[in-house]
Amino acid sequence: MIDKLEAIKKRFEDVSQLIVQPDAMADMDNYTRLNKEYRDLEKVVSKYDEYSTTLSNIKSAKEVLETEKDQEFREMAKAELDELNPKKEELEEELKVMLIPKDPNDSKDVILEIRAGTGGDEAALFAGDLFGMYKSYAEAQGWNFSVVSLTEGTVGGFKEIICGISGEDVYGKLKFESGAHRVQRVPSTESQGRVHTSAATVAVMPEAEEVDIELNMGDIRKDTFRASGAGGQHINKTESAIRLTHIPTGVVVECQDGRSQHANYDKALKVLRSRLYEMELKKHNDEISSHRKSLVGSGDRSDKIRTYNFPQGRVTDHRIGYTVYNLPTVLGGELNDFVEQLRIAENAEKMKDGEME
Template sequence: MIEKLEDIKHRFEEVGQLIVQPDAMADMKKYSQLSKEYKDLERVVTRYNAYTDVLSNIASAKEVLKTEKDEEFREMAKMELDELEPQREAMEEELKQLLIPRDPNDDKDAILEIRAGTGGDEAAIFAGDLFRMYQRFCEKNELKLTVLDLTEGSSGGYKEIVSTVTGTEPYGTLKFESGVHRVQRVPQTETQGRVHTSAATVAVLPEMDDVEVEIDMNDVRKDTFCSSGPGGQSVNTTYSAVRLTHAPTGLVVSCQDQKSQIKNFEKALKVLRSRIYELELAKHNEEVGAQRRSMVGSGDRSDKIRTYNYPQSRVTDHRINYSQHNLPAVMDGEIVEFIEQLRIAESAEKMKEGAVE
């Protein structure tokens, strides 16, 4: 571990020199990359420096015990060791966590897609409940959620709703939400009072830029149509909504949240890039093999990940076998504890695989 930390410290000092060079400051893209790397490394180096100070103090205290005859000095050294040893152990655990490789996409904005699954009208209503849950979560955690496109259900909720989430680490925060969410409750349409099971699919994708995912625009068909959602006087009067069809993959993306056709086109293109990236990632995961996929963070939208049981007021995440019996609070956006437990499980999984020695 020390060897890895020394390498990081050396790179931190190197980046500190590079970032002030005239060529770096003249190239905004290069400067931005170096600034981000410097900030990421600084977190680790700051804690490593504190750790080496503790090791130095432990060595000094042990030296006093080895050479000092004065009992008062020896007692002071023992007291200092009693304080420093727990600090050393805590710092080592913290540094191991910091050395676990971060997902480079964590800082990216996110595309949040929710689709009704099995269950007819009740599935669409549940998809609407999930959307409001994420909406409340974003409000409480200083994330901005913007709806790009939606198709309403015939009895409420949504057959499909696509949004962007921006702020601090949007993708890193929400990425564990991808998968099938299942609800068990008595539907509004049920006259016999029987509990039904319905499902909705959630996909969280990192928003990719044109450098990371190249699209040949000759492969993309662009159609325009009248917006049907909120938008003032322009709704149903101007062809501002945009639909993009990607011929090689068959992917179709729509965006109608802006009055401007150009802005809708740009947003739809971002979603298309993210979906193409997801397809490439799924292909890569298949090649890598199931044994190396993360149980927690595979992001496979076909995996059943969570059940919302209304009669028991229970929410269970099946990946980590973690439950809470406060369903109303969860549906009001209180999902931080689930996210934290999944992060801990992912970190433990990576450490078990030998990512940090």
């Protein structure tokens, strides 16, 4: 582990020199990458420096015990070791987690899709609740949140809603949200007070750049149609809505949220590229899971991942068996507990399988 940490410290020193070169900002993309690498490495190096200091202090305290005859000094050295040894173990565990390879997609922005599943109108209302939950969480994180397209439910909520979220570490925090979310509650239309179970599916896709996936524009059929729903009167009088069909895969994307055909085309292309990238990512993850089944990393939309039980005020994540009894707070956007617990579970799996840098 020390060799890996020394290599990271050397790279940190190199990057520190590169970003202050006079011509560093000539290539802004490279400058941005270097700055991000600097921030990531700085966290590890800072923790490693603290660890090195602790090791040095332990060595000094042991030398006192080996050479010092004065009982008072020996007692002080023993007391210091009693504090330093647990700290050393704690720092070692933190560094082991830091050395786990990061998912290269963690820093990407995301396309978030929420679709009503089984349960009719109640499922659409629940999809609306999930939309509100993620929107509030995004705002609390300081992320940018925008709606790409939506289809409203007949009594409220959404049959489908697609959003774009951008900011720092968006995919890294939201990637475990993909899957089937289930709600258990008494619908407002239920006269007998019976609890119904409904579901909505969530897909969190890393936003793909042009360099991530090669897209042949000749494989895409573009159709225009008249938009419906929100957007003002003029939006319904022109064929501003866009439908893109990727012929080789059959993937279809529609966008009608923007006020111009050009804006809708750009948004639809972004979603299409991300869906195709997600398909390739799923193939890759399936290959990995063939020899290591991940508890939290499959991202399969059909997997039931979480239940929101209103009568009990309970939210349970079935992948890690984690339950909280603050349902209103969770739906209000407080997802940090789940994000942290799922990250811990994934890191534990990787450490178990020896996936260290």
